[in-house]
Amino acid sequence: MSDRYPSDLASVLRMNGAAILARASVRMVAAFRERSWMIGDTVFPVLVMATFVLVYRGLGAPPAYEAFVVLGGAMIAYWNNVLWSMASQFFWEKEQGQLQLYLITPVSRMSILLGMALGGMVMTTTRSVVIIAAGLLLFHIPLPLDRVPAALGLFTLTLASLYGLGMILSSVFFRWGREAWYTATLFQEPIYLLSGFYFPVSALGNVVATVAALVPITLGLDGIRQVLYGELAHGLLPVGWIPPILLVLLALYLFLAHRALTAMEELGKREGRLTIRGG
Amino acid sequence: MSERSAVPAIEAANLSRIFETRRERTVHALRNVDLTVPRGECIGLLGPNGAGKSTLIKILTTLLLPTTGRAMVAGFDVARDPLSVRHRINLVSGGDSSGYGILTVRETLHLFARFYGVSRAAAHQRADALMEITGLGPKADTRLSNLSTGMKQKVNFARGFMSDPEIVFLDEPTLGLDVEASRAIRAFVSGWVRERPERTVLLTTHYMAEADELCDRVAIIDHGRILALDTPRALKRSLPDESSYELHLGGTPPPTEWTHHVPGVRTAFQHTHSATGAVELHLTVTDDHVIGEVLSVLKGMEVRVVHLTKREPTLESVFVHLVGRGLDEDDVVAEA
Numbered sequence: 254m255s256d257r258y259p260s261d262l263a264s265v266l267r268m269n270g271a272a273i274l275a276r277a278s279v280r281m282v283a284a285f286r287e288r289s290w291m292i293g294d295t296v297f298p299v300l301v302m303a304t305f306v307l308v309y310r311g312l313g314a315p316p317a318y319e320a321f322v323v324l325g326g327a328m329i330a331y332w333n334n335v336l337w338s339m340a341s342q343f344f345w346e347k348e349q350g351q352l353q354l355y356l357i358t359p360v361s362r363m364s365i366l367l368g369m370a371l372g373g374m375v376m377t378t379t380r381s382v383v384i385i386a387a388g389l390l391l392f393h394i395p396l397p398l399d400r401v402p403a404a405l406g407l408f409t410l411t412l413a414s415l416y417g418l419g420m421i422l423s424s425v426f427f428r429w430g431r432e433a434w435y436t437a438t439l440f441q442e443p444i445y446l447l448s449g450f451y452f453p454v455s456a457l458g459n460v461v462a463t464v465a466a467l468v469p470i471t472l473g474l475d476g477i478r479q480v481l482y483g484e485l486a487h488g489l490l491p492v493g494w495i496p497p498i499l500l501v502l503l504a505l506y507l508f509l510a511h512r513a514l515t516a517m518e519e520l521g522k523r524e525g526r527l528t529i530r531g532g
Numbered sequence: 533m534s535e536r537s538a539v540p541a542i543e544a545a546n547l548s549r550i551f552e553t554r555r556e557r558t559v560h561a562l563r564n565v566d567l568t569v570p571r572g573e574c575i576g577l578l579g580p581n582g583a584g585k586s587t588l589i590k591i592l593t594t595l596l597l598p599t600t601g602r603a604m605v606a607g608f609d610v611a612r613d614p615l616s617v618r619h620r621i622n623l624v625s626g627g628d629s630s631g632y633g634i635l636t637v638r639e640t641l642h643l644f645a646r647f648y649g650v651s652r653a654a655a656h657q658r659a660d661a662l663m664e665i666t667g668l669g670p671k672a673d674t675r676l677s678n679l680s681t682g683m684k685q686k687v688n689f690a691r692g693f694m695s696d697p698e699i700v701f702l703d704e705p706t707l708g709l710d711v712e713a714s715r716a717i718r719a720f721v722s723g724w725v726r727e728r729p730e731r732t733v734l735l736t737t738h739y740m741a742e743a744d745e746l747c748d749r750v751a752i753i754d755h756g757r758i759l760a761l762d763t764p765r766a767l768k769r770s771l772p773d774e775s776s777y778e779l780h781l782g783g784t785p786p787p788t789e790w791t792h793h794v795p796g797v798r799t800a801f802q803h804t805h806s807a808t809g810a811v812e813l814h815l816t817v818t819d820d821h822v823i824g825e826v827l828s829v830l831k832g833m834e835v836r837v838v839h840l841t842k843r844e845p846t847l848e849s850v851f852v853h854l855v856g857r858g859l860d861e862d863d864v865v866a867e868a
């Protein structure tokens with residue numbers, strides 16, 4: 254065969270790496286070019302944060318609780334991104350007749366999803382940075398700088414497994430379309446509660462907390478709070494357990510995402526659902 | 533290279549596709565299609581709405597599995613080895629918009645090149661060349677959201693060539709484009725396919741003239757079957773000895789059933805222009821003097837004949853002859 258097409262591992266990896274970055278760049282470009290999100294995506298969360306902070310102050314809670322609120326607010330941005338953008342991406346790309354452009358390319362379907370995830374993370378980070386900055390400036394939340402690197406490490410791991418979950422969701426959404434969409438609306442609010450965006454999960458009791466922990470953001474947030482504020486965080490799990498669990502979740506989610514994606518594509522090809530009717 | 537040129541670009545054998553729709557309906561979109569396309573050819577699929585053209589393209593581009601049969605593209609089985617096929621093909625579907633409103637034309641072209649392992653330098657060069665040819669040059673740094681539909685379609689078209697494919701599938705590439713843009717695109721396609729021996733184009737179109745001008749061979753397809761496959765010239769020559777006439781009728785003429793009673797009329801189809809309301813009657817007759825009889829019957833029915841022309845055989849006449857109705861006749865059904 255001709256050597257015009259990459260077939261050895263190195264060039265296949267290079268091609269897929271380029272595809273991941275290319276797919277991610279769409280979101281990144283969007284984040285920096287289109288600035289109207291600044292208002293909708295940051296003002297509202299900051300207002301919600303302000304409410305909680307004021308309630309905690311009224312109750313005379315320790316200042317660390319105010320920090321939990323700010324952290325939770327920043328993390329909600331990621332959960333929303335996973336639920337609304339990441340999960341429904343394939344579905345919308347298909348509706349717009351765009352999905353087939355990706356599916357006819359020779360890159361791994363996982364690269365397309367990974368690119369979407371990476372782009373989503375970067376884009377959402379622009380929002381969460383604004384939210385955290387607002388928290389620091391407006392509410393003067395305490396931030397022990399020496400513990401920030403460890404917290405960032407845990408944060409990265411949390412995002413990785415969260416977006417792994419998002420990758421599974423995008424295949425599920427694709428298969429079930431609008432029904433999945435309605436299901437997602439049902440999930441949005443309860444997850445805010447269960448995952449302890451605004452208060453420690455352990456307050457909910459162990460059973461609920463364990464279920465909620467399947468959404469990596471719960472565990473991650475629990476860990477980050479403990480790393481930054483120690484005892485005050487009322488940790489759900491010993492902080493040392495959290496990174497290995499997140500790693501296991503990440504591996505599990507990536508594996509399941511790959512399976513779901515393959516199944517989705519096979520089924521779509523058989524049922525004629527990968528493309529819109531006419532196109 | 534010469535070795536690869538020997539493998540046909542497309543080989544489909546006994547290809548069928550059945551869709552089961554929601555309401556328990558079974559649609560035979562393709563029925564036992566056999567098709568071999570050698571390298572270097574531009575082949576056209578001509579058929580009315582729902583004929584199965586897009587279905588065939590989707591199977592060949594690895595987006596859909598056939599219900600029966602087998603298809604090889606560039607020598608690889610589309611069902612078993614889709615990856616090898618995907619490296620070598622690209623697809624442009626005329627109707628859809630490709631890309632994201634937030635990206636510029638240039639960025640969009642680069643984006644899709646990256647999915648084929650095209651280096652940045654090569655992508656740059658190719659994007660410039662394609663933008664030049666398609667007239668997108670002045671819009672290179674304009675966001676897609678600020679482009680007209682026609683311009684977006686050109687971007688989509690250019691995207692299809694960014695990966696330097698061997699085999700390109702064009703599903704109605706000029707649908708909705710203005711005359712000038714369509715001409716530019718046809719010129720590009722015919723030049724492109726001749727540039728290298730392994731390059732091959734399969735396109736579908738509603739425009740007879742496009743197929744006639746562009747394609748080395750044309751397949752006429754209806755209800756999922758290939759009814760004829762040959763060069764446009766041979767197809768036209770294959771018509772039985774008969775003449776075609778085009779009559780423009782005034783008022784609201786009756787449906788064409790009356791023509792069954794005029795001896796010597798072979799086929800008749802009537803087309804109402806949705807914009808102007810003008811009615812065109814296309815007739816093929818065994819002998820020129822039959823048209824005199826037609827005119828007197830029309831007169832008897834008090835239908836005014838505004839205009840009458842004799843037509844040279846076109847692919848359209850071939851189509852009407854084989855399919856028994858015109859390519860646009862669905863319009864008439866839809867309006868009735």
Ligand SMILES: Nc1ncnc2c1ncn2[C@@H]1O[C@H](COP(=O)(O)OP(=O)(O)OP(=O)(O)O)[C@@H](O)[C@H]1O
Nearest residue numbers: 525530551553559561580581582583584585586587
């Ligand atoms: N995913 C699908 N599910 C069910 N039926 C389908 C599907 N895709 C196509 N069909 C049906 O199969 C038949 C062939 O459709 P196809 O899109 O291949 O026609 P076409 O020749 O491309 O028509 P057009 O000129 O309108 O594009 C039609 O009856 C269509 O309704």
Ligand SMILES: [Mg+2]
Nearest residue numbers: 531585586703
């Ligand atoms: Mg079609």
